[in-house]
Amino acid sequence: DAGITQSPRHKVTETGTPVTLRCxxxxxxxxxxxxxxxxxxxxxxxxxxxxxxxxxxxxxSDGYSVSRSKTEDFLLTLExxxxxxxxxxxxxxxxxxxxxEQYFGPGTRLxxx
Amino acid sequence: xxxxxxxxxxxxxxxxxxVLLRCNYSSSVPPYLFWYVQYPNQGLQLLLKYTSAxxxxxxxxxxxxxxxKSETSFHLTKPSAHMSDAAEYFCAVSDYGGATNKLxxxxxxxxxxxx
Numbered sequence: 001d002a003g004i005t006q007s008p009r010h011k012v013t014e015t016g017t018p019v020t021l022r023c024x025x026x027x028x029x030x031x032x033x034x035x036x037x038x039x040x041x042x043x044x045x046x047x048x049x050x051x052x053x054x055x056x057x058x059x060x061s062d063g064y065s066v067s068r069s070k071t072e073d074f075l076l077t078l079e080x081x082x083x084x085x086x087x088x089x090x091x092x093x094x095x096x097x098x099x100x101e102q103y104f105g106p107g108t109r110l111x112x113x
Numbered sequence: 114x115x116x117x118x119x120x121x122x123x124x125x126x127x128x129x130x131x132v133l134l135r136c137n138y139s140s141s142v143p144p145y146l147f148w149y150v151q152y153p154n155q156g157l158q159l160l161l162k163y164t165s166a167x168x169x170x171x172x173x174x175x176x177x178x179x180x181x182k183s184e185t186s187f188h189l190t191k192p193s194a195h196m197s198d199a200a201e202y203f204c205a206v207s208d209y210g211g212a213t214n215k216l217x218x219x220x221x222x223x224x225x226x227x228x
Contacts, residue, residue, distance in 0.1 A: 004156075031214050040122075042203060042220040043157075050214065058215075090156055094214055100145055100207045102216055104156035 003027055004105035006091050012111045019078040021108050023091030025071075029103075030096035032074040034058075034066060036087040037107075043090065049074055050096075081112045115140045115206045119219035127227050132176075132191040134222045136204030139185065145207035146187045147216065148178055152200045160202070163187060174198070199226045 003026035013019050023032060031050055035043040035058075045058030047066040055066050063085060065077045078085055088109050092102040120135040138144055145164055149157040161172025168180045174197075178189045189202060201223045208215040 033215075040220060043218040045215060048215065092157075096214060100214055100216070101147060101159050101162055103159070104149075106156045107154075 004091060004093060004103060006089075006105040006108050008108060009106065010109045012113060013081050014113055015082060016080050019081050019110065021076045021089055021091075021110070023074045023076070023105060025074075025091075025093045027093060027095070027103070028071060029093035030071075031094040031102075032068065033092040033094075033102065034064070034074065034076045035090045035092065036060065036085075037090060038087050046076065046089075078110075081110075083112050086110060086112045115142075115144065115208045115217050117146075117204045117206050117217060117219040119202075119204050119222050121222055122220065123223050123225070125225040125227060126194045128196055129193050132189070132194045132198065132224065134189040134202050134204075134224065136178075136187045136189065136219060137185050138187060138204075138206045140206055146178075146180065147205040147207070148172065148176070148187075148189050149203045149205060149218075150174075150200050151203065151221075157203060160189070194224075194226045196226050196228065199224055 005024045007022045033048040034046040044060045049055045049068045067075045091105040094102045116139045118137045147162045148160040151157045161170045163180045171177045176191045201221045204219040205216040
């Protein structure tokens with residue numbers, strides 16, 4: 001398994017506060033992704049990165065921003081958290097070679113009150 | 114655009130019975146297809162993948178899936194369910210091209226195994 005860690009693993013925050021989630025990988029994978037998982041929706045892509053400082057939006061990017069200043073770290077920021085952003089957030093990586101499978105971190109459960 | 118549809122959000126089987134989880138895909142290019150499993154409070158783990166080398170793909174934990182182009186299907190099966198198979202299963206198709214390297218996931222099927 002790819003060495004992917006996410007921090008924090010659980011967070012409760014209030015509406016309107018900024019929140020940053022961190023994904024760290026030790027596999028030197030080129031691609032990194034942020035998903036949110038909600039009942040009935042499966043996994044939906046928020047943002048992804050195809051290299052250091054190279055990022056792009058996914059299907060549910062409104063209200064989120066990302067940064068990737070080095071290969072191993074991919075940060076997801078909620079500028080002003082809303083209750084609709086209560087979810088479980090997963091980070092994933094892919095090497096960019098071979099057959100494109102992704103490897104997932106353990107997830108961060110975020111509750112916005 | 115690529116997409117996947119998983120039929121049945123909940124499937125219940127008895128221990129020892131056949132497991133069949135359905136996935137149909139839509140793709141404008143030859144697809145790469147994946148099945149992932151998610152155990153409670155964990156991330157997703159790759160079960161198996163289809164990469165055009167063979168239509169019958171064997172994965173971990175006794176699961177396998179068959180790619181059928183004529184039916185645009187990639188159903189997941191296991192001959193005999195075990196209690197430890199209770200989890201949520203996701204089918205995914207690769208949206209490759211350019212720099213995207215993205216996966217498109219289905220909405221998942223929750224498998225319950227009854228003793």
